[in-house]
């Protein structure tokens with residue numbers, strides 16, 4: 001499957017900020033994702049990073065001035081502006097933001113913004129006082145009025161030594177913003193509640209009962225839903241994965257905590273996807289002290305955890321909302337088990353996961369799932385990365401949600 005950015009023509013404007021060095025990584029990642037990247041630098045930007053760096057990374061000529069000697073007959077600004085699918089400006093300085101807000105056209109970058117009519121993503125980066133100054137804020141407001149998307153910088157330690165807002169966002173956040181420009185916004189206006197990862201059921205201060213779920217599939221579903229325009233609430237058991245940019249995270253440990261978090265948010269959701277591997281049991285007695293070995297067998301009483309999805313299915317009865325999606329982690333009898341769970345839990349869709357194969361299920365980067373919808377239609381999806389699987393699962397959910 002092609003990457004979402006393959007063949008996309010991206011014009012990448014770089015301004016004179018110390019964060020310009022970070023743009024090198026962004027350009028490299030875009031090229032890796034098979035985008036065609038043309039870089040335009042302001043004169044100030046060339047004092048921070050060499051044009052040669054970006055020429056080497058993009059494999060293309062870097063543009064810096066309007067009157068370059070070898071430009072020939074071609075009108076660079078019109079051609080570049082006309083041909084691009086997206087204009088990314090990162091880092092965007094207070095100076096360039098002010099220029100764009102007032103329609104100045106005194107360097108190639110600002111001319112290209114005026115001459116083009118594609119989507120513009122502006123990623124500001126500067127000292128926090130400069131960023132918070134009323135003049136900059138008013139200019140950013142104007143850019144949004146013009147239809148440009150401004151991505152708020154992060155809080156943190158700045159290159160000037162100050163602590164505050166003004167740091168260029170990281171690549172993961174930028175990537176999601178860029179990819180969403182090329183993604184159907186078919187989940188816009190929908191609130192999506194997703195659970196992911198395992199639960200940890202404590203036995204004593206040292207030991208717990210859990211399972212092999214990594215959270216990768218649930219996190220991929222959350223990332224893709226956010227990209228497609230949804231408000232996403234992700235309730236996650238313990239997982240080593242970074243939270244997807246822009247999602248509302250609720251971290252939980254146990255099945256009971258997951259139950260409480262899901263039930264607290266359930267009513268605001270249009271769609272609920274339970275991708276978490278909730279432990280069916282928890283130790284009956286939680287020991288305050290570490291249990292010492294005695295050399296003989298011991299018995300461990302396990303008591304059932306609430307079946308969260310079954311509770312949601314029961315609450316929903318015949319209502320249309322929220323649309324309920326479950327996962328079935330199976331090692332045999334996949335389709336029969338999927339059908340049984342779909343019916344028993346009153347679901348709209350069940351995603352059946354094979355947990356035995358090496359390329360599928362817990363911990364793998366890929367997955368091969370089957371879907372059964374509320375009309376008992378079975379659809380087998382091909383082996384793909386978990387992110388591509390998430391795309392296909394959302395395609396199905398969006399269809400069912402119409």
Ligand code: CTP
Nearest residue numbers: 274275276278280306307308309326327328329
């Ligand atoms: N689930 C849940 N609460 C539980 C257990 C499971 O909400 N206590 C949800 C899972 O998130 C998943 C679906 O129910 O979406 C099916 O989970 P799975 O572990 O495959 O099946 P179980 O219901 O536990 O049934 P079984 O043990 O028979 O496989």
